Amino acid sequence: MSNCLTVFLAQTQPVSTAAERYLLVYMIMVLVIITALVVVFFVVFQKRKNKLLLDRIKQQQAFEKEIALAQTESQEQTLKNIGWELHDNVGQLLAFASMQLSILKAQVADDVKDKFKDTTDALKESLKEVRSLSKTLNNEVVLNIGFEKSISNELNRLKKMKFTSAELLIKGDKVDFENRQHEIIIFRILQEFLSNSVKYSDAKNLKIILEYQPKIITITASDDGKGFDMATVKKGSGLINMQSRAALINATLELHSKPNEGVTLTLNYPTF
Numbered sequence: 001m002s003n004c005l006t007v008f009l010a011q012t013q014p015v016s017t018a019a020e021r022y023l024l025v026y027m028i029m030v031l032v033i034i035t036a037l038v039v040v041f042f043v044v045f046q047k048r049k050n051k052l053l054l055d056r057i058k059q060q061q062a063f064e065k066e067i068a069l070a071q072t073e074s075q076e077q078t079l080k081n082i083g084w085e086l087h088d089n090v091g092q093l094l095a096f097a098s099m100q101l102s103i104l105k106a107q108v109a110d111d112v113k114d115k116f117k118d119t120t121d122a123l124k125e126s127l128k129e130v131r132s133l134s135k136t137l138n139n140e141v142v143l144n145i146g147f148e149k150s151i152s153n154e155l156n157r158l159k160k161m162k163f164t165s166a167e168l169l170i171k172g173d174k175v176d177f178e179n180r181q182h183e184i185i186i187f188r189i190l191q192e193f194l195s196n197s198v199k200y201s202d203a204k205n206l207k208i209i210l211e212y213q214p215k216i217i218t219i220t221a222s223d224d225g226k227g228f229d230m231a232t233v234k235k236g237s238g239l240i241n242m243q244s245r246a247a248l249i250n251a252t253l254e255l256h257s258k259p260n261e262g263v264t265l266t267l268n269y270p271t272f
Contacts, residue, residue, distance in 0.1 A: 132157050136191070139184045147183040151190060151208060158194060164204045172212035175271050182249045186219065186269060189242045189253070193221050193265050201225025201263060215272045222264040227257040 132153065135141045142150045148170065155166035177183050190208065197203050203225030211218040239255065242265075246253035250270060257263040 129157070129160075142184055142187055143180055147177070147187065148210065150187055151210070154191065154194065155206060155208065158198065158206060162198065163206055166206040167208070169207065169209045170212075171209065175212045175214070175217060177217075177269075178271055179249075182269070185245050185249050186251070186267065189245050189265075189267060190219070190221055192242050193263075197223040197225060197263070201227075203262065215270065217269045217271060219267045219269070220264065221267075222262060224262045227259050227261045227263055229259055230255075230257055 135145075136150065136154055136157070145153070148168070152168050155168055159166040194206065197206060201223045203223035205224045207222050209218075209220040211220070242255075243253055246267060252268045254266045255263065256266070
């Protein structure tokens with residue numbers, strides 16, 4: 001009896017050990033599968049989460065771009081209306097005043113006529129200035145005469161006002177803009193910069209460099225005014241307007257300045 005029990009135990013022990021081994025392998029495989037499923041689920045969840053966040057960011061950017069575009073269009077319409085008012089109303093009034101002065105001048109004695117000269121010249125120059133300004137405010141006129149000519153006209157107008165020099169330097173072979181409306185946006189950015197130079201810089205000289213390259217147009221505008229400290233200056237509406245306009249056309253805009261070293265604006269517009 002004892003010998004039979006010994007033989008039975010000897011036969012069942014390897015079977016039990018093999019079953020435990022199979023069970024252990026099975027459990028490990030189950031754990032690996034569960035772990036893999038958890039990892040896959042986490043990766044898929046993370047990707048979906050990132051996609052949703054990216055979509056939300058894109059939607060927000062698109063919304064902000066639409067808002068900026070609507071504001072730009074509204075500003076353009078306002079500028080156009082002001083341009084019409086200057087040309088049709090103020091211009092007509094100045095022309096009428098000049099005509100009346102000429103009639104009055106013809107009716108006075110010769111020794112008094114010379115006294116009308118300065119006033120007549122001032123009226124004629126004012127009329128010319130109003131008409132010139134009205135053209136720069138109308139985007140249709142800007143598109144008609146062209147981007148380069150519009151910049152040149154604006155610099156000439158400012159030079160007559162207060163600057164010693166205001167020059168436009170063109171480099172490279174001309175490259176067409178991706179969209180002609182982009183010409184208007186870049187022109188308005190330059191107008192904003194030049195307007196700030198007139199109001200704040202105390203500059204004597206202005207310079208704009210228009211450099212055409214195969215895949216990019218680089219525009220550098222600078223003045224030799226008093227400048228400012230970039231670290232402490234607050235962003236005003238002018239700078240914000242320039243940056244938002246640049247973002248609309250996928251252009252990069254950088255502003256550099258130091259006290260007593262003037263201000264330089266660099267705008268890179270991709271043409272591809």
